[in-house]
Amino acid sequence: MRRAVAALLLCLAWLLAGCGSSEQTVHNPPAAPLESRVLASGNIPRVRAADLARPIAAYRRYVLAELGPMQGDVGRLQSAVAAGDLAAARRAWLAADGRYEAIGAAYGAFGDLDASINGEPGGLAGGVRSAQFTGLHRIELALWGRGSTADASPFAARLASDLRRLRRAVPGIEIEPLEYVLRCHEVLEGSLDLQLSGRASPWSGDALVALRSNLRGTEVVLGSLRPLIARRNRQILPAIDASLLALRRELRSVALPGGSMPRWDKLPAAERTLIAGRAAAAAESLAYVPEVVDPRPPLPQKSALGTEEAG
Amino acid sequence: MSLRRRELLVGGAALGAGAAIRQLPGVSRADAAAPVEGDLSESIPFEGVHQAGVLTPRPRHAIFASFDSIAASRLELAEGLRALSESARELTAGYDALLGSPGEGPTPDSGVVGPRVMPDGLTVTIGFGASLFDRRYGLGPRKPRGLKPMTTFPDDSLVAAECHGDVQVQLCANTEETLLNALRAVSRATRGVLGPRWKIEGYLPSPARETGAGRNLLGFKDGTANPDVANQKTMDALVWAGQETPAWARGGTYQVTRIIRNRVEFWDRVSRSEQELMIGRDKAAGAPLGKSRELDDPDYDSDPKGERIPTDAHIRLARPRTAETEGSRILRRGYNYSRGIDEADQLDMGLVFVAFQRDLERQFEAVQRRLAGEPLVDYIVPTGGGYFFVPPAARDSQDWVGSGLFA
Numbered sequence: 001m002r003r004a005v006a007a008l009l010l011c012l013a014w015l016l017a018g019c020g021s022s023e024q025t026v027h028n029p030p031a032a033p034l035e036s037r038v039l040a041s042g043n044i045p046r047v048r049a050a051d052l053a054r055p056i057a058a059y060r061r062y063v064l065a066e067l068g069p070m071q072g073d074v075g076r077l078q079s080a081v082a083a084g085d086l087a088a089a090r091r092a093w094l095a096a097d098g099r100y101e102a103i104g105a106a107y108g109a110f111g112d113l114d115a116s117i118n119g120e121p122g123g124l125a126g127g128v129r130s131a132q133f134t135g136l137h138r139i140e141l142a143l144w145g146r147g148s149t150a151d152a153s154p155f156a157a158r159l160a161s162d163l164r165r166l167r168r169a170v171p172g173i174e175i176e177p178l179e180y181v182l183r184c185h186e187v188l189e190g191s192l193d194l195q196l197s198g199r200a201s202p203w204s205g206d207a208l209v210a211l212r213s214n215l216r217g218t219e220v221v222l223g224s225l226r227p228l229i230a231r232r233n234r235q236i237l238p239a240i241d242a243s244l245l246a247l248r249r250e251l252r253s254v255a256l257p258g259g260s261m262p263r264w265d266k267l268p269a270a271e272r273t274l275i276a277g278r279a280a281a282a283a284e285s286l287a288y289v290p291e292v293v294d295p296r297p298p299l300p301q302k303s304a305l306g307t308e309e310a311g
Numbered sequence: 312m313s314l315r316r317r318e319l320l321v322g323g324a325a326l327g328a329g330a331a332i333r334q335l336p337g338v339s340r341a342d343a344a345a346p347v348e349g350d351l352s353e354s355i356p357f358e359g360v361h362q363a364g365v366l367t368p369r370p371r372h373a374i375f376a377s378f379d380s381i382a383a384s385r386l387e388l389a390e391g392l393r394a395l396s397e398s399a400r401e402l403t404a405g406y407d408a409l410l411g412s413p414g415e416g417p418t419p420d421s422g423v424v425g426p427r428v429m430p431d432g433l434t435v436t437i438g439f440g441a442s443l444f445d446r447r448y449g450l451g452p453r454k455p456r457g458l459k460p461m462t463t464f465p466d467d468s469l470v471a472a473e474c475h476g477d478v479q480v481q482l483c484a485n486t487e488e489t490l491l492n493a494l495r496a497v498s499r500a501t502r503g504v505l506g507p508r509w510k511i512e513g514y515l516p517s518p519a520r521e522t523g524a525g526r527n528l529l530g531f532k533d534g535t536a537n538p539d540v541a542n543q544k545t546m547d548a549l550v551w552a553g554q555e556t557p558a559w560a561r562g563g564t565y566q567v568t569r570i571i572r573n574r575v576e577f578w579d580r581v582s583r584s585e586q587e588l589m590i591g592r593d594k595a596a597g598a599p600l601g602k603s604r605e606l607d608d609p610d611y612d613s614d615p616k617g618e619r620i621p622t623d624a625h626i627r628l629a630r631p632r633t634a635e636t637e638g639s640r641i642l643r644r645g646y647n648y649s650r651g652i653d654e655a656d657q658l659d660m661g662l663v664f665v666a667f668q669r670d671l672e673r674q675f676e677a678v679q680r681r682l683a684g685e686p687l688v689d690y691i692v693p694t695g696g697g698y699f700f701v702p703p704a705a706r707d708s709q710d711w712v713g714s715g716l717f718a
Contacts, residue, residue: 020524219588243503269471273506277381281503287417301411 044232049295052177055224059180060170062220063103067167070099072132078156081149086216089152090143094206101213104187109173113166113197116158120200134158137201144203181225185286188220188279198265205263211279213253214259218242218286228293236288243285247278252289324443324702326626346515346525349454349485354430357403360562361551362704362712364436364481365644365667367539371512372489373483374648375568375663377476378505378695385448389717391504394710398500402428402493424492431489435497437712438566438699443477453716455552455560457671461698464679466688471694473509473570474548509695511570513646523605526571528647528660531590532597535605536630538640549674550642550667559715562609562703564667567675569696574663589686591624599626628681639677641666662692702718
């Protein structure tokens, strides 16, 4: 019942889409919550890269504001590891990982530092035994997979120094305008690919922590773009807001007292289905954003109907 | 010695094949069990009295996908099911794909079958599991009486992740790409309302290979003894739900889908004669043992002790052909499947057993009880599936499958 309002909104957006297309003889998937397929029309000028400078600058400030507390989390992680306190080390790790997952829209700009901080063993020759496997997930392997603070120790120190380097670098990093608008749905696509598959955090099972952070980061990106979107297309925002709200409520409903999250791999199948469904529906609604605020020069139109000649 | 034995076997096989060809003209029952090869323009109506994909001939490919409802309300569920039918209606009729254009957001269509989506003999058969009628949506009072969660039988080895589901969608078509396009379209159209639970893909052998029923992955003809789908009286008696169900459900049917793994490596290490005694049919011709043609009556009366066809042979237990058991006949419509490799490095392949019937307990479950402990159980492992009620079809272009649930 808590979900009813959000769901109804989605449902109404959907009904509208159905009504709008009923006269067309061609296929119009109900997945598209739109009356018109043309996302940005009228006399509003297209978004230029310069229009995105301010949102990107705001986002950079957000990243720095997350990395500061993360440095604190990593400091606590180092202390706990030094003291051999596994439980405290795990708590600090979850906090640090949650911070890092909240800035997902900027990963692409971090270069090698991202691989060092958040790399996964899947792409490394030798997997978890690779010398290049460092950072959060290497520490996760130590703390959960091996139950060892000693094993985590060198990697925690390395993480702390990598993070300091990253914080110094962030004010100067280049976030490409196109990359930035794509992140609006790509962060949640990443959650579906890496987190909800259990691949990213197999030892700690913290996919729900990551997803909650990914959602927060998505909302920051969306918020920074909202005025640009709203000027050009008012249809997509209500469906997006409803789908994000539905996901947020689903996450809240499984959170434990105190706000921590249960392990994703221990969540009942029915809850997993709900959360994966809400995340996928949110990604679908967000997928309309990039083209509304696409900073590139317009591409030539093509006939949407493949069998017609292009007009 | 071994050479002579081989000659004997080949001779027997040739005789059987010749016999099967001789009885071809005018046979409709074997044809109904046989896979069909259709073309891209073949269109099977989505609307009608009964849903397509039950009596319609089996095209060569199928996907069975089970979903759980994540709808937050009854209204949202209804809209999701309507969207499912609308998507199915378009896909089965064919349409010009919307491939998208710059400035239009995500691609409307997957495009995997190109700019023109051909019907390709596609059927989309929608079924509801017993769980859909639980407390969530208040649909309990509308539940068809005979619907229940799939029974776990003593010889089963069920894997929870591939069992049951609120909604099952059975997709059948002439080509795999049509199915994959359809699966992506219906999943996307319903993503906010239906969460995927499990799916399995199946195929049938080419009908050009031989006449009669297609072969399963045990190498035996399967489906020969199916009831005659052209006989309306038989179908009304054995398949279609009637007065015993609520008005909205009449003309529907109960579907059993069972993922039955075949232990093919083990099976291949068994002699042909042992295999034939377990099945009750000749491996080459598909004839009941001691008979020459696939459609021959096994004539159990002349073999009361099972000297020709053992009394625990699969076909004999499944359909003893006695007056008391003929009412338990089921309409089978299965597909072979092949997927990964298990922990013991053995092939994971077998049968997506599909049966339609009017009464699960009187038909499928009665057959299952007779089969319990049959010699074949060592070679087959049911791992998943579910029971689903397949409602009557959408009546017209405004109607959708399941609308009667919400009326």
